[in-house]
């Protein structure tokens with residue numbers, strides 16, 4: 001089974017973003033939720049305290065909040081039974097700002113590689129509900145994926161059903 005995706009701010013499709021769904025009725029994608037921008041801005045500011053290079057290469061760090069991060073899209077991934085995500089790099093943004101990834105529900109193995117390719121070396125990290133992962137700077141284009149979700153490790157009462165939610169918050173660098 002594959003991951004189901006919903007979008008806020010911009011509609012993501014392989015290799016790009018648009019404000020409307022190509023196969024829909026032309027209606028605009030739902031607005032980017034402001035609270036997610038606040039949360040992810042704080043996460044980037046905290047990450048920068050640990051690793052200043054997390055914002056290096058970002059095209060514009062003069063505006064927005066204290067972190068210099070101006071996210072405008074959230075991709076919400078739902079992992080039902082058996083769902084996983086193959087190794088890939090997030091290359092569809094026109095901006096080098098970091099990606100903030102929030103996990104809810106079942107724990108997973110998050111595989112984090114290098115920008116050189118989808119193969120080894122990589123590091124497997126267990127992401128639990130509530131964990132927040134920031135990747136930017138030299139790691140912004142690192143290949144990553146989710147080879148396994150540990151079924152039954154989350155709290156269905158908190159997320160509505162058994163499975164895993166992941167929200168990645170990004171800055172597209174697009175105008176319009």
Ligand SMILES: O=C(O)CCC(=O)C(=O)O
Pocket residue numbers: 075077085090101110144145146166168
């Ligand atoms: O589910 C995750 O933790 C990763 C999601 C991801 O890699 C993506 O949305 O590009």
